[in-house]
Amino acid sequence: MHLHHGPPGHHSHGHDGGTRAFAAVTLLNLAFTAVEAGYGFATGSLALLTDALHNLGDVLGLALAWAAAVLARRPPRGRHTYGWRRATLLSPLANALLLVAFSGALGWEAIRRIGDPPEIPALTVVVVAALGIGVNLGAAWLVRGGEAHDLNRRGAFLHLMADAAVSAAAVVAGLGMWWLGWAWLDPAVALLIGAVVAFSAFGLLRESLAATMDAVPRGIDAGDVRAFLGRQPGVAAVHHVHIWPLGAGDIALTAHVVRHCDSGHDAFIARTVGELSERFGITHPTLQVEHGDGCGDASQD
Numbered sequence: 001m002h003l004h005h006g007p008p009g010h011h012s013h014g015h016d017g018g019t020r021a022f023a024a025v026t027l028l029n030l031a032f033t034a035v036e037a038g039y040g041f042a043t044g045s046l047a048l049l050t051d052a053l054h055n056l057g058d059v060l061g062l063a064l065a066w067a068a069a070v071l072a073r074r075p076p077r078g079r080h081t082y083g084w085r086r087a088t089l090l091s092p093l094a095n096a097l098l099l100v101a102f103s104g105a106l107g108w109e110a111i112r113r114i115g116d117p118p119e120i121p122a123l124t125v126v127v128v129a130a131l132g133i134g135v136n137l138g139a140a141w142l143v144r145g146g147e148a149h150d151l152n153r154r155g156a157f158l159h160l161m162a163d164a165a166v167s168a169a170a171v172v173a174g175l176g177m178w179w180l181g182w183a184w185l186d187p188a189v190a191l192l193i194g195a196v197v198a199f200s201a202f203g204l205l206r207e208s209l210a211a212t213m214d215a216v217p218r219g220i221d222a223g224d225v226r227a228f229l230g231r232q233p234g235v236a237a238v239h240h241v242h243i244w245p246l247g248a249g250d251i252a253l254t255a256h257v258v259r260h261c262d263s264g265h266d267a268f269i270a271r272t273v274g275e276l277s278e279r280f281g282i283t284h285p286t287l288q289v290e291h292g293d294g295c296g297d298a299s300q301d
Helices: 019-043 046-069 086-087 090-114 123-142 151-180 185-212 222-230 265-280
Strands: 002-005 236-245 249-261 284-290
Touching: 019 046, 019 123, 046 090, 046 123, 046 151, 046 185, 090 185, 123 151, 123 185, 151 185, 222 236, 222 249, 222 265, 249 265
Parallel strands: 249 284
Antiparallel strands: 002 284, 236 249
16 A cells, blocks of 8 residues: 655645735725724714625635735644644634624614614715725725636635625715615615625635535535546546645645556656646645555445
């Protein structure tokens, strides 16, 4: 029985990840979130407060992306043989729970206010929300480079563009209150934004729970990976295939492959781990080569 790991060149222990861009975008959004929340409390506008909540969720997400890019550079040492990347899988759980709780509280307040909406300084809502459009579009411009092949950047870019649209909804509410005197628009838009926050938070909660339970990452079909390994030269059987996320951008795999031949294992390992990285984005594969029949129960996973 031979235990082989992929060559060091196939392991992705360091990511540039655009740490400076993520840092700038995170701090910019955090500053705007504080400003928007301050005006929301000062004016009593639920639309501004729920938009600030939405932006706070994005700040947390961007901070995680920033932290992941930084932590991925720390080499494994001591008891942390994989480094600290896996910690980034736990933070979204807390973020999602907080966002669900806050959006629920603001949603309840919005429902209470719809029947008797207070007077809100509409122009303040318009100006602050319009500033949010500019901040989000500017932040999206900062992370735009490389989003076609960098999932971390692409996710941040799309989220920021969506935030600009949410701020635009708050602008529309402010204009409606200013021109038409429809005070109910403020709690109504707050309900709409709160629903968007809750929906995205539930999605985040589901994905983070799956990640912490070592589920196969989204975008990877375990059956396709097993079939790929079974098609490799000299492979008679494949079993004990496990695929799980290590952290942001890092995916691990372990598998037992039965090969009847007694030679060429090193070349087989080098070629296979390279293709696992290129085809499936699996950066930490470990393959155990077994000889002959009865080397393992292929029915077990």
